[in-house]
Amino acid sequence: MTLAQARLLAESGDLPAAAELFAEALDDPAPSGRAQAALGLAVVLEELGEHDAARDADWTAIETGDPEYGPRAAYHLALACERAGDRGAAEEAWHLVVSSEHPAYLPAACLALAQLADDDGELETAVGWWEKVVATGDEQYTPVAAHDLAQRLLEQGQTARAQQVLAAALRATPPEGYAYARLAVAMGLTHLEQAISAFTAAMDSTNAPDVAPLAVELLARTLPLRGRDGEAEEVWRRGLSDPLLADQVAARLHREPPAP
Template sequence: MTLAQARLLAETGDLSAAAELFAAALDEPDPSGRAQAALGLAVVLEELGEHAAARDADWTAIETGDPEYGPRAAYHLAVSCERAGDRPAAEQAWRLVVSSAHPAYLPAACLALAQLADDDGDTETAAGWWQKVIATGDEQHAPVAAHDLAQRLLEQGQTARAQQILAAALRAAPPEGYAYARLAVAMGLTHLEQAIGAFRAAVDATDAPDVAPLAVELLARTLPLRGRDEEAAHIWQRGLADPLLAEQVAARLNRAQSTG
């Protein structure tokens, strides 16, 4: 009864009274009841701004070993530590969530650990966590993981692998909304990188007047779409410096400049 009363008080905004009842319920002999009380206490104390005490309550819930409320408390603890900027404590809590293998919290925990590794520049470890998120098939977190992993693979020149991941994510995602659009844009970028590679190969392969000027223009006009303006300028200059191509390249450059 104490737990029900405490929840009702928390829901109606009487946080101090709720905290008292949750604290009283910590004497519950049943581990599940004690875990529920400790988690409720942690949530209320967090809202009251008593962050250290809230963390202690989370740990009390975690240490009960309850399969439901222990992972919930670890999740709450991780989010609380992240908000406070306590990265080591947040990472420890996220790893506790992962070790619980609770399906409701596992994807978020793996995604958080991927982000932490990525922030450290440890792309290999981050990729492992992103792949774990993707494997869960979670509708909310898997598309985020697929996008972030594909971005890193693209930066490493692994375009085909990035496309495979994005294609699978696009097949699984509803064809509307933010997540789908974000994945679609990322897929477009992979094709853009492939186009840049193909145009560059053509420029490097020949100076034939019926092919090279077009390749120069396509490469030079595509590179800025990826923020590579200096490279684009170099490609134009390279074409203009070739006696066989200069006239056609100049005409294409003038057209490009006139059309913006």
């Protein structure tokens, strides 16, 4: 009854009274009851600005070993540590969430650890965590993980692998909404990278001089779409400096763009 009263007080905004009742409920000998009380106390204390005491309460819940409220407390602790800027404590708490294998909190924990590893430049570790998120199939976190994973793979030149990740995520994501659109744009970028590689190969081919001017133009006009303006200018310069291509390349460079 004490737990129910404490929750009602917390919901009504009487946080000090709720904290008092949650603290009383810590005497519950059952791990589940003690864990619920400790987590409730941690949430209330956090809202009251008593951050150190809130962390202690979270740890009390975690140490009960309760399979439901222990992971919830670890999740709450991780978020609280992140807000406080305590990166090390947050990472420790996220690992606790992962070790619990609780399906409700596992995707968020793996994504958080991926982001921490990515921030540290530990790409392979980050990739491993992103892949774990994707493997859960979670509707909220999988699109985010797939996008970030694909972005890093694309930066590493692993275009085909990035496309595989994105294609699977797109199939599992409802076509309406922000997540799908973000994944679709990322997929488009992978195709741009493939186009750049193909146009470069065509331009470099010594056996297709009739195709080279078109390849020069397509490559030079595609590179800026990836923010590679300097490379685009170099492609134009290279085409204009080739006696066999200069006239055709110049014509393509200076032609008027098609009317909208």
